[in-house]
Amino acid sequence: MERMWGGRRLESEFGKKLPLQKRIGESWEIVDRPEAQSVVANGPLKNKTLHDLWTQHRKQIFGDAPEAPRFPLLLKLLDAHERLSLQVHPPGQFAGKLGGEPKTEFWYVAAADP
Numbered sequence: 001m002e003r004m005w006g007g008r009r010l011e012s013e014f015g016k017k018l019p020l021q022k023r024i025g026e027s028w029e030i031v032d033r034p035e036a037q038s039v040v041a042n043g044p045l046k047n048k049t050l051h052d053l054w055t056q057h058r059k060q061i062f063g064d065a066p067e068a069p070r071f072p073l074l075l076k077l078l079d080a081h082e083r084l085s086l087q088v089h090p091p092g093q094f095a096g097k098l099g100g101e102p103k104t105e106f107w108y109v110a111a112a113d114p
Helices: 009-014 050-056 058-062 092-098
Strands: 002-007 026-030 075-078
Touching: 050 058
Parallel strands: none
Antiparallel strands: 026 075
16 A cells, blocks of 8 residues: 555565555555455365355354454554655544544554664
């Protein structure tokens, strides 16, 4: 995804094909969202989306995962080439009214330049 703070490291570090002349800040790796889906590449469930797995095969694949309308995690790779823009995540009671959803974040910094 193009971001004003993005760069080109997703290409050089992870082999992602990026559009020319674009500052790419995010690559969604594991996703179950209306606008994007992870898809099984091979095996008996080939071409099934993560949403299909979550709704049709939850017990077999995810065990006793809590009830939720979609897979509860979104795994992204970020290239924060510049300082990040302001990020606002309102709590649950306000998020729906604002057209969003609440979220809890976890960050693992794999590399950082001084």
